Amino acid sequence: MNYTMTKGTRNLLLVFIVLGVLALVYGMFMVDSQRVWANLLVNGLYFTFLALAGTFFVAVQYAGEAGWSAGLKRIPEAMGMYLPIGGVVLLIVFGAAVTHQNHLYHWMDGFLKEKTVTVSELKEYEEGLKAHHGGGHDAHATEEHDDGHGDGHGHEDSPKYGASHGFAGEMAEYKTTRPEYYAEEYAALPDEESIENPHYDHLLDGKSGFLNVPFFIGAALIYLLGWIFFALRFRKLSLEDQVGDQKKWFIKMRNLGAWFLVFFAVTSSTSAWHWVMSIDPHWFSTLFGWYIFAGLFVSGLSAIIVFLAILKFQGLMGHVNENHLHDLGKFMFAFSIFWTYLWFSQYMLIWYANIPEEVTYFQDRWENYHFLWIFNLFINFIFPFLVLMTRDAKRSAGTLLFVGCILIVGHWIDVFLMVMPGTVKGDWGFGFLEIGLFLGFVGLFGWTTLRAISKAPLVAQTHPFLDEAAHHHV
Amino acid sequence: MSKKIIYGLFDDEEVLLKSAKQLVKSGVYIRDVFSPFPIHGIDPVIGVPRTNLHIAGFIYGALGLATAWAMIWGLLIIDWPMNIGGKPNFTFWENLPAFIPISFELTVFCSAHGMAITYLIVNKLYPGQEPYNPDPRTTDDKFMMQINLEDTSVAEGEVKEMLQSGGAIEITEKEV
Numbered sequence: 001m002n003y004t005m006t007k008g009t010r011n012l013l014l015v016f017i018v019l020g021v022l023a024l025v026y027g028m029f030m031v032d033s034q035r036v037w038a039n040l041l042v043n044g045l046y047f048t049f050l051a052l053a054g055t056f057f058v059a060v061q062y063a064g065e066a067g068w069s070a071g072l073k074r075i076p077e078a079m080g081m082y083l084p085i086g087g088v089v090l091l092i093v094f095g096a097a098v099t100h101q102n103h104l105y106h107w108m109d110g111f112l113k114e115k116t117v118t119v120s121e122l123k124e125y126e127e128g129l130k131a132h133h134g135g136g137h138d139a140h141a142t143e144e145h146d147d148g149h150g151d152g153h154g155h156e157d158s159p160k161y162g163a164s165h166g167f168a169g170e171m172a173e174y175k176t177t178r179p180e181y182y183a184e185e186y187a188a189l190p191d192e193e194s195i196e197n198p199h200y201d202h203l204l205d206g207k208s209g210f211l212n213v214p215f216f217i218g219a220a221l222i223y224l225l226g227w228i229f230f231a232l233r234f235r236k237l238s239l240e241d242q243v244g245d246q247k248k249w250f251i252k253m254r255n256l257g258a259w260f261l262v263f264f265a266v267t268s269s270t271s272a273w274h275w276v277m278s279i280d281p282h283w284f285s286t287l288f289g290w291y292i293f294a295g296l297f298v299s300g301l302s303a304i305i306v307f308l309a310i311l312k313f314q315g316l317m318g319h320v321n322e323n324h325l326h327d328l329g330k331f332m333f334a335f336s337i338f339w340t341y342l343w344f345s346q347y348m349l350i351w352y353a354n355i356p357e358e359v360t361y362f363q364d365r366w367e368n369y370h371f372l373w374i375f376n377l378f379i380n381f382i383f384p385f386l387v388l389m390t391r392d393a394k395r396s397a398g399t400l401l402f403v404g405c406i407l408i409v410g411h412w413i414d415v416f417l418m419v420m421p422g423t424v425k426g427d428w429g430f431g432f433l434e435i436g437l438f439l440g441f442v443g444l445f446g447w448t449t450l451r452a453i454s455k456a457p458l459v460a461q462t463h464p465f466l467d468e469a470a471h472h473h474v
Numbered sequence: 475m476s477k478k479i480i481y482g483l484f485d486d487e488e489v490l491l492k493s494a495k496q497l498v499k500s501g502v503y504i505r506d507v508f509s510p511f512p513i514h515g516i517d518p519v520i521g522v523p524r525t526n527l528h529i530a531g532f533i534y535g536a537l538g539l540a541t542a543w544a545m546i547w548g549l550l551i552i553d554w555p556m557n558i559g560g561k562p563n564f565t566f567w568e569n570l571p572a573f574i575p576i577s578f579e580l581t582v583f584c585s586a587h588g589m590a591i592t593y594l595i596v597n598k599l600y601p602g603q604e605p606y607n608p609d610p611r612t613t614d615d616k617f618m619m620q621i622n623l624e625d626t627s628v629a630e631g632e633v634k635e636m637l638q639s640g641g642a643i644e645i646t647e648k649e650v
Binding site for chain 1: 514515528532558559560561571572574575
């Protein structure tokens, strides 16, 4: 029993991909390049994580010797086949960041880590800044000196908050009055004179052991190559005909799964720090890796469910019945709550403590992304929580497909909210570029996965747990 | 209509399940099955309805949430306005993040305890309750089917015969 992509599916995905390309071209000519790069980073990260979640799901099932999922393992396996493409997209974005084609990562600016510079170096640096940003909005200064863009409400015009914002509010005002350019102050000095770098950022210098370009690129290569290795290996071994040698085959898969989990446990956290948390380099959160993981797993499960529903509505995957759907639904429900738990743990401690360098992270989002930031909680928590609460909802392919589609968009918004404030601050938009690029990546991801699914029989006939999966009952 | 009860003892749950299916097919109503462990798939066969415990759980949870918010609102907003986290706004909604953990705890507490207590009461598992297990062997390694003849129109002899051919190792009866 094989799957073949129907004409309708193929055309829809092609339209999505064409829309994505159009959006990219439109963005290159019509939109600020920083915003285009930031969007590429959002989609690069999100869809790589989506594919990674497929490989993670497969690994967990083998390592846990789970029988129920034996009949549907082709889908998460196939999702992992997108990893090389996602990796290339990410590497393009990172490569452009390292060569200063974009300024997604504030900390990659080496000048900020120099304690002493010469006057000419300072002049040159500030000329560069002015040329890049027209002297107006300073994207380099995402946190350090806010030029007041998109600001100005929240502290002053709300008397009730005057005292309550306290230290954070004062810090914001202090930042807006700080000068951005210093070269004039040193104009009288000779060019070769060494001076204390007024742009020196002791926090970035202190973190440079972790946040430096060679380590960043090397680690990114290790993460991506490691994940791709495991994804391809799972797929290859899974397609092997292991008649008569099922036990040996299964032990091999179990060990591979266990090793992947060890690798994933470390790299899912460190990649989250490197790629996402370092966008706001002054801020840190100790549970950020798990937060990323929770979002990754929910969106991955949603994707598995969506693919499964597509196959089921074509009359395939008859061996996967409502009992298997029920378990996937429970997974999705539970991990939506887990995601919320981490989201809230991160938010509440920072809100409560109200320490300036921490609270600015949420202040940015509250002031410039107000609706999306609150919508994020509704779409990713309240919605699945209420809809998936009953047993019947979790056993219906239609309901799960609906919730899955919404959650895929919801967690994309979550990643959008992680990347955008630190890269484009208030200059974000939600137009053809964002929607088109998202759809383009949906098309690319869907195409890659469905093509991989169509290349192998849907049922792994020699899987030792296939019989157990057929009798699964909850 | 006889007030007689017939017990069929089995030593294998699969055999009992098969026999139960056959009995139900012939129109016999099985009052209950006693077993040392849950028998997979027996519930729909002998007509045990799906539990409503989850609805009770939801109601208890909602009550717990209401209790928590009423308490917090009364204690920390009305009776003794509290300056929480250096943010003296004295409103419920603006302090909500600080109240979420308590709301969560009380929701879970009330939901879990309410469900457990409801379960025990509904199943008559409280102190002083006489056990109504007909045979102590069903707490060890045997399985027993209880058929009340008043529930069914099938004749006594026929029921016994079906139990016999279904693999019961022992058939006993009791007048009530």
